[in-house]
Amino acid sequence: MTAKPISFGIMLHGAGGHMNSWKHPGGPADASVNLDFYISQARKAEQAGVAFAFVADGLYINEKSIPHFLNRFEPLTILSALAVATDKIGLAGTISTSYSDPFTVARQLASLDLISGGRAGWNVVTTPLEGSALNYSRDHPDHALRYEIADEYLQVTQGLWDSWDDDAVIRDRETGQFFDPAKLHALNHKGRFFEVAGPLNSPRSKQGQPVIFQAGSSDAGIGLAGKYADAVFTHSPSLEETRAFTNRVKDAAVAHCRRRDDVKIFPGISPIVAETREEAEAKYDRIRNLLSIEEALAYLGRYFDHHDFSQYDLDAPFPDLGEIGRNSFRSTTDRIKADAAAGNLSLREVALAAATPRPNFIGTGAEVAERLIEWIDAGASDGFILGFAVSAEGLEDFIRLVIPELEARGRYSRDLPGETLRDHLGLPRKESRYAQAAGIVAKAG
């Protein structure tokens, strides 16, 4: 058996994942609204064989938000722009099922998939931040309801994407026949949350349908991933925890009559790499020093519905928060609470770790490469999403120091395996539900 190659995505999150990454001198301070920066990051990643670019999103800001996310590009527009500025890299963006219309979103993603030649992906999120409701003239659905909506939403969008069989459009100028009506399918969905007749005014793409990413880690999130997701974006607390999570998602896929390999797991990681271990530590220090303790408390508050942590003693044990944070980033807040209890940590320690966590991939290129291979070989994941704390420096270091080490070990190729995002992820083209049904009939007959 040849060793499994390692696959990467890259977060395009402006200046970086760190709250104060905009202060880091390695990149432009306005990175989050700088088109040239986005294009250059995407192109560098593409040349290095990164499988996809990934754009996160949020629908609510206030003065306490991460500064450089106060102004940022909207995912569909920036990804459509990148579709023209790049050739091969996949283009995945976050859109919430709690605050959008499935007909519009199905269509925009289908259009991105056409424009990019089959490179579109959709990170399906249910929107943890309650404040989002304030921008959408409605109430924030609770956690369980959000996932019920998301389930029906995915039925609708995937149904719409199959409106036209692959060979439905003929465009015969001689006969005047534009399409074959027998190969056009109205959806006529009537469900609990949505009524959508269809058909979609967009054909299927080179990869069949956009790739579905999913990013919730609760039981409900794992259930949704098992049913629909082609890929999952998750945390990376440790190899063991990530492997356990990966197995739960793959089990959930099997429970939905899919194969374990039909859903690829991508933990987000923030490697810090340098020529020596000491230099890597120095880089980490520079990043940590981008932040004051007041800022760290505010950062922590984001996960807990913007709870005001400045009211507590910094050096007393992490406070008991009761139900606060249970309805938003639940899996994250549960983990923070558990870590605090396990380590008997002070609020100061929790806040500093939350704002600038020590990455589990830090060291020389060889060290990081070995660790990545260890995770893959242990079955912890299928690849990684690189969400550098500081985007510009992070990507440059990774390409310069880690990629060659992976290549030397025969575990990485800069040549992307195909043309579409599904190709890059090792997934087959998504067959239409109608072609599948016909296939089953044909086999049975």
Add this chain to the structure above:
Amino acid sequence: MTAKPISFGIMLHGAGGHMNSWKHPGGPADASVNLDFYISQARKAEQAGVAFAFVADGLYINEKSIPHFLNRFEPLTILSALAVATDKIGLAGTISTSYSDPFTVARQLASLDLISGGRAGWNVVTTPLEGSALNYSRDHPDHALRYEIADEYLQVTQGLWDSWDDDAVIRDRETGQFFDPAKLHALNHKGRFFEVAGPLNSPRSKQGQPVIFQAGSSDAGIGLAGKYADAVFTHSPSLEETRAFTNRVKDAAVAHCRRRDDVKIFPGISPIVAETREEAEAKYDRIRNLLSIEEALAYLGRYFDHHDFSQYDLDAPFPDLGEIGRNSFRSTTDRIKADAAAGNLSLREVALAAATPRPNFIGTGAEVAERLIEWIDAGASDGFILGFAVSAEGLEDFIRLVIPELEARGRYSRDLPGETLRDHLGLPRKESRYAQAAGIVAKAG
């Protein structure tokens, strides 16, 4: 006084405005989903000094729709792609206020405006086609209600676009100050249809705010245009009717304390140009012959809620339709009914004229150029949107034969006057409402 220069927009509508333009050999049959074709049309127009590209849209299709619109790009995604593929041309797209969320749309347009360096425009439509409701889990609001929603929708989006003063974001790496909280404005809109807190997670753009186009011609449409629009897209039945319409819109602007010149009128025209008048007529004949009478009836039906016209005698007078078509493209259907009555036309004549109307700009380059100048000098409009019946041939002919004639008459320059769409339209940068308020206070003080 120097003569007023003439300004053009170009419809990017795939193969063309004609129902069967996809059959015309001058362009690719799949033009409506062909990125390369869109890019090449936009670049040709840009090089010829066309001020903006314009993408129309619809939210409902069925087997009777215009064939090449059964599959087409979604406006925001294709325009974002074109933002990277072009440098100067404005990029305007159609989005319905009846079937979308103002926070999302404000943000996507703001993002397009950033990506394009201040070239975004929004054609605000209220969606005439009732079928759209079938794709959006709701009822179709009636004509009056749609315009009431649109009015509040524009208050919200324009309010959101002013969330950040032009100098609100500082990004001072020394002091650590990212922005000035005094220059950030939450909207806190609570109206009849929308509650939107804001602020928007997007800054103002190079042109301040995206350009507002409006495309309804009823009294309610004119009222909305007078209040909000920077430009109006309208029909071009005749010089006199268009001039009357133009005056009504400019009067409406004045009634809203704006200047007549604050709103630019762009009738859509479909010129057919050739070296000689006979050749132009032959081109028109070729286009008319792309269509059978059955197809012409179906085309007519589109304006009348997909009414089935095949039930009537083709050569009897145009039937009395009562209320049919009153709730969709009302101004169009009223005009069709009036023309039929005035000319005592048969259904056949009405259908053929509706599907392939004889353009009011047909002839040699010099003839068409003179006619365009005549319209402008008569005050009928500020410019024209070129919606060629057959896109590829139409644009090529126009650039080759009409533009040089306009240049020779000193009425056209291929050099666009500035960088932003507002520059191209002769509109000042849109000042923020907060800057304006401060300015008024300063003057009063």
